[in-house]
Amino acid sequence: MDDCKVITSNNDEINRKLRVNFDGKIVRKDLTKSIKEGANVPVYVLEFLLGQYCSSEDESIIEEGVNNVKRILADNYVRPDEAEKIKSLLRQRGSYTVIDRITVHLNIKKDTYEAEFSNLGIKDVPISEIYPSKFDRLLCGGIWCIVQLEYMYNEEEKNMSPIFIRKLTPIQMPHIDIGELKEGRKEFTKEEWMKILLRSIGMEADELNEREKWLLIARMLPLVENNFNLCELGPRSTGKSHLYKEISPNSILVSGGQTTVANLFYNMSRKTVGLVGLWDCVAFDEVAGINFKDKDGIQIMKDYMASGSFARGKEEKAASASMVFVGNINQSVDVLLKTSSLFDPFPNEMGTDTAFLDRMHCYIPGWEIPKFRPHHFTNS
The missing domain is CATH 2.40.50 (OB fold (Dihydrolipoamide Acetyltransferase, E2P))
Structure with missing residues (x-):
């Protein structure tokens, strides 16, 4: 019981500091959950609207704000x-x-x-x-x-x-004032800031052990680090792709893995750069299905992962997008290690190519992250 009181008072202190230092830029996650269930818009769009209309501690203002957000989505969101x-x-x-x-x-x-x-x-x-x-x-x-x-x-x-x-x-942040963020950050301890980072992606840190917290924070590295190549393989229901699809307006999730060199890197006929030039992070869902229609696709990807640049036609192009590969491991890790390798879900031309695997900066062991249940999600 004493531990519970300490956690509650600690959370109250974090909430107070957030209101003082980031007033108007914070949102209650329980409101996000209640509206998200009926609205097919990314979480970051929903939270921007909630930040506009529900930035108060007065329950009547919050209720009116939630109704406003629901009405705006019902009347104006284009399906x-x-x-x-x-x-x-x-x-x-x-x-x-x-x-x-x-x-x-x-x-x-x-x-x-x-x-x-x-x-x-x-x-x-x-x-x-x-x-x-x-x-x-x-x-x-x-x-x-x-x-x-x-x-x-x-x-x-x-x-x-x-x-x-x-x-x-x-209705999403058109630009971010990093100076203001740094000033506000000074008021928080490392543990408090970790809690806030985890809450920002919808998770409650009090329900996780130290190792799980760091693994979830490692998922965010490609969003802040240029040309960072990350791989996460693990069981289903651990939220591997959710972060890259819903939480940040600066990342894109390529579902199914089917893509082309023109779409991902450079379209020579239109002379336009592909996804790596438009986004901070390009994530591939279901690595087992990664398939380039062009024969040289994987070679260009390896070149890009190594140097942050790639050659198309007569010129060389540079980009800063990070690459993320997520997929499911269906067997136990012990069986995988005995029969093949921890990169088994990848297509053969990637999972057995040491040159490709050498370019990975981080491998998150997804089997160490718990399968998420309702109590893992924050209401703070």
Whole structure:
């Protein structure tokens, strides 16, 4: 009982320090869980909205804020299967507000910026240059935004898009003030900061032993370290891919493992860099299914993992994205060590290639991480 009191008072102290040093930038994870179950948006989008509307200790304000967030998601989040319905409503009403992932590119021939909507499925929508200059991540892989759209069809200008952007508000951090973060960090001990890091990905540190805490923190290394190659193999239900898909807007999860050199590294026909140039971290789910349609795919990947650069066509390109490989081990570790190796789930051309394995900076033994149950998730 005494231990329980110490933990509770310690957690209260952490919560107090968080409110003092990071007011407006913290979110209650129990609210995230309650809304996430019915909303198909990434956790980081949900938490940004909760940070906007529920940044209070007053239960009535929190309840009103949660209802606001639910209403915003219900009315404005664009599901891909409802894209045509939303476009029709936009045409009928003349204006409509949507939540979608927006990417912006510069049309050099017209000297204008144009936006592309991921779920809504529309592109070449004119956008003021104020937004890409203010939120540069729009140009680097895109960010989630609340966008007020207007529809105005002009008979005389049929080549022009009838859809216009009246206002755009990013709903994920468009940039981070590292100086402010460092200042706030000084107020916390190492143990307290570890707790906060684990809570930020939804885990409750009090339910984990020291080894498990460090293994979960090791999963975050590719998000902060350039060109860091990490591998985690282990049983199911330990949250191996969740971190890279839901928690950070700067990482992407390649599901199924099927990809091309053009998609991952460089598209020579379009002269555009692939995923490694757009994201901080590229994670491959289910390593057993990694398959390049190009014969030289794995060789280019090895080259990139070793040096952070790769050659395509006549030039060499550099990028800083980290590589993460996650997969399931279906047998016990003892059996694996006797019959093959700990890289057994990889395809043959990778798992038995010592040059590929030498390029790994870290191997997380996933079998040491517990299968997550409801009590492992934080409500703080």
